Amino acid sequence: MKKYDTPLIDELEKGPWPSFVTEMKKAAKNNEMANDAVGHLEKCYRTKVGYWKHGGIVGVLGYGGGVIGRYSELGDEFPGVAHFHTVRLNQPSGFFYTSAALKEICDIWDKYGSGLTNVHGSTGDLVLLGTKTDALETIFAEYSSRGWDLGSSGSALRTPSCCVGPGRCEWTNYDTLDLNYALTQEFQDEIHRPMFSYKFKIKMSGCACDCVASIARADMSIIGTWKGHIEVNQDEVKNYAKNGMDINAEIVNMCPTQCISYDGKDLKINNAECSRCMHCISKMTKALKATGERGATICIGSKAPIVVGSLLSWVIVPFIKVEPPYTELKDLIRKIWEWWDDNAKPRERIGEVIEMKGMRSFLEGIGQAPIPQQIKEPRKDPFMFYTEEDMAAFKAKEAEEKKTGKYKF
Amino acid sequence: MEMAELQDKIFAFCEAAKGKKKLKEKDILIGVSTELSLEKDEVKKALREMINVGRLMYSYGGGASSVEIPSEEYLREKGMIK
Amino acid sequence: MALPQRKTDIGPPHYKQFLPPIIQKNYGKWKYHEVLSHGVMVHVGDSGDKLWTVRVASPRLLSTTTIREHCDVAEKFCGGFFRYTTRNNVEFLVSDEKQLEPLKKDLTARGFKMGGIGAAITNVVHTQGWVHCHSACTDASGLVKSMMDELMDYFESKTLPNKLRLAVACCVNMCGAVHCSDIAVVAVHTKVPTIAHENFKNMCELPTVIGSCPTRAISPDPANKSIKINADKCMYCGNCFTVCPPISIKDPERDGVAILVGGKINSLRSNPKFSKLVIPFISNEPPRWPKAVAAIKHIVEVYAANARKHERVGEWIERIGWERFFSLTGIDFTFQCIDDFTFMRDTMRTSSTFKW
Structure with missing residues (x-):
């Protein structure tokens, strides 16, 4: 095996933080592909440009995603990375593993790939970095026969992902692990066979802490919330105070709706005014607990800057029950896709399409009424559409008012 | 309509677009179902069968996915031709 | 040997088989948790059962050798059960308190770094960079390694006003929601293609x-x-x-990185926010990007010295005002900091009230 001189990236083996260069060299010890990846990266560091070409058309028969073609411009100089494709494995909910399962994944990868991975990729898949085209069908047979399916890529439903939820968190408002599994199974076709205009991501967080960043990284964000009150354990409140918490400064004054009061003894919450931001609960987890009806808020539209600027997801359904078999949620997702499919041009994310076509078209398309919880503030400009139906309804309301002698605004 | 006949129509539809327009799966479903007055699901089923045996394939380029007629190289790699 | 029969559309394995018995037993019935140090937290169930989590950094780009080492550690101390986090950390799940100290000792001996829990800097969300992406205009892994070497204390031991989330994107595609981080680095081109x-x-x-x-x-x-x-x-x-x-569009001498600050994704106290541009350009300086690293460390230190307890970077800046952020950090305010793309209307100051 060729030994590359790598003075630049060797610098990145120094220092306390774990080194990705060390990882690449570990894999390179007995793997030609990983070894060439090391030499290839050193060259990037020397010239300050990358050499990977645009993704090519590779995949497994029948699927339209899960494998991302990657070729180097420098295939002659570094033959081990001439083909260096990515295989995405669909991760289990919550990224839980047993050592036996992961070792099996490693064994197969060592046999057919570079031995390099990302655990995990940005979307959530277990990413296997670097293999050749002729190994793809074999890799798929090896993994799928052992219960591991490919994740997604391209214009498809991307591999759904969720927070740790009921597995290890007291704050979750629904079973994120189970919903994630259920939706992934329900939409296998949409995951593996790209039928959309562009990518569509679903992420599930159990509360407003949003540990999977669903509000920023998912076309559809399913964020847990509740409708009941926050139960206060006053003894634990006293313990927090005793242990040095300045409850007025850290909790009361930081409450965004100013709905908490504390008289030095008891903590009181005006639950009707609480917006359920999770600050007080997360800081006083032993003392405060959400109770009552649980479910989720559905937000739509977030994405990174390409093409016309970043978006954060916004509310479309303020509260939905999230209980197996999740029929209402699945129906909603299908309706959203149908509207998107009817209205999107190629490479348009749903958030951008809603911006183009307007929330009215979208909400009518999915059968949701307009409500103030969807917005930060109403429109500031006077340019708006009035349909014939709108005008008829306004007139009918006024006629009704004339009859009753009572205004209804 | 016979499955084989429908699949030939789908293939012809893709062939006509080759080099001109990248077809999304939806473009084929709408195009062929309108042309033949069929249900989209029926076209979808036929299309999926064609993809499963390598008569058509999912492709990817310019950031988006499409459906295309496979190259000889692809068919050779999948063991479809020698 | 004959190839096993492929299966399609089976989806991922069911997660239940990967949950340790203590989680199966206390599933959905957790009462509270406590952060014991930046490296260890304990979750307590209604049943009184306790689950300790020991969090360890990973460089995201992992060899199978290291994954096997994670497996070995988990087998030795956790019955083989462990998990990864959305920010690429490893979490060892300990149900027997007696195993906790030996686990920590073992991790230290192997050179694994524990930390990132609570009001700390945890692992960095980042993209592929030169390691594996066609559109990269810098190397994300190298930047992350260089940054975290300098910020290690904030991962392992030093406490900040609140958690501080870092992210690196190797181009403006920003796969990985870099756009809502406390401090984000994004690589930029500066020339017409x-x-x-x-x-x-x-x-x-x-x-x-x-x-x-x-x-x-x-x-x-x-x-x-x-x-x-x-x-x-x-x-x-x-x-x-x-x-x-x-x-x-690639140009080795004109590609570089920009720094954005003040984003967050949770809704605690204030709404989720985008990160905003403060430093428009620093040259690509592999292998260690010294100026970019120094800029990030400087912003972290100014935040640590000035923010109130529980304030995230963006909340701190909104309280003191952006003009104060620039004066406190001494960062030059440039034309690039004024939006002339999609958000100009929302970002200009429409009042005469500000600070000097």
Whole structure:
């Protein structure tokens, strides 16, 4: 095996933080592909440009995603990375593993790939970095026969992902692990066979802490919330105070709706005014607990800057029950896709399409009424559409008012 | 309509677009179902069968996915031709 | 040996088989948790059962050798059960308190770094960079390694006003929600792309390329059977390059990184926020990016010295005002900091009240 001189990236083996260069060299010890990846990266560091070409058309028969073609411009100089494709494995909910399962994944990868991975990729898949085209069908047979399916890529439903939820968190408002599994199974076709205009991501967080960043990284964000009150354990409140918490400064004054009061003894919450931001609960987890009806808020539209600027997801359904078999949620997702499919041009994310076509078209398309919880503030400009139906309804309301002698605004 | 006949129509539809327009799966479903007055699901089923045996394939380029007629190289790699 | 029979559309394995018995037993019935140190937290169930989590850094790019080492550690101390986090940390799940100290000792002996829990800097969300991406204009892993070597204390032991989330994107595609981080590094191009006109016709679709431009800088060039780019409008996003390989935008001397601050994704206290641009350009300086690292460390230190307890970077800046952020950090305010793309209307100051 060729030994590359790598003075630049060797610098990145120094220092306390774990080194990705060390990882690449570990894999390179007995793997030609990983070894060439090391030499290839050193060259990037020397010239300050990358050499990977645009993704090519590779995949497994029948699927339209899960494998991302990657070729180097420098295939002659570094033959081990001439083909260096990515295989995405669909991760289990919550990224839980047993050592036996992961070792099996490693064994197969060592046999057919570079031995390099990302655990995990940005979307959530277990990413296997670097293999050749002729190994793809074999890799798929090896993994799928052992219960591991490919994740997604391209214009498809991307591999759904969720927070740790009921597995290890007291704050979750629904079973994120189970919903994630259920939706992934329900939409296998949409995951593996790209039928959309562009990518569509679903992420599930159990509360407003949003540990999977669903509000920023998912076309559809399913964020847990509740409708009941926050139960206060006053003894634990006293313990927090005793242990040095300045409850007025850290909790009361930081409450965004100013709905908490504390008289030095008891903590009181005006639950009707609480917006359920999770600050007080997360800081006083032993003392405060959400109770009552649980479910989720559905937000739509977030994405990174390409093409016309970043978006954060916004509310479309303020509260939905999230209980197996999740029929209402699945129906909603299908309706959203149908509207998107009817209205999107190629490479348009749903958030951008809603911006183009307007929330009215979208909400009518999915059968949701307009409500103030969807917005930060109403429109500031006077340019708006009035349909014939709108005008008829306004007139009918006024006629009704004339009859009753009572205004209804 | 016979499955084989429908699949030939789908293939012809893709062939006509080759080099001109990248077809999304939806473009084929709408195009062929309108042309033949069929249900989209029926076209979808036929299309999926064609993809499963390598008569058509999912492709990817310019950031988006499409459906295309496979190259000889692809068919050779999948063991479809020698 | 014959190949096993492939299966399609089976989805991932069911998660239940990977949950340790203590989680199976206390599933959905957790009462509270406590952060014991930046490396260890304990969750307590209604049943009284306790589950300790020991969090360990990983470079995200892992060899199978290291994954096997994670497996070995988990087998030794956790019955083989462990998990990874959305920010690429490893979490060892301990149900027997007696195993906790030996586990920590073992991790230290192996050179694994524990930390990142609570009001700390945890692992960095980042993209592929030169390691494996075609559109990278820097190396994300190298930047992360260089940053975290300098910020190690904030991962392992030092406490900040609140958690501080770092992210690195190796181009403006920003896979990985870099746009909502306390401090984000994004690699930028600074030059109008060039076009190999002779290849355009065969490799690109005209409407797609025109549509890919956020600033409408692209128009048809019928003479060349290609496109032309209006240099007065182009903001070098590189999206045209993504959809059309004959377009070229990489330039080793003009590519660099920008720094954005003040984003967050949770809704605690204040709404989720985008990160905002404060430093428009620092040259790519592999292998250690010293100026970018120094800038990030400086911002972290100014935040640590000035923010109130529980304030995230963005909340602190909103309280003191952006003008104060620039004066406290001494960062030059440049034209690039004023939005002239999509958000200009929302970002100008429409009052005469501000600080000097």
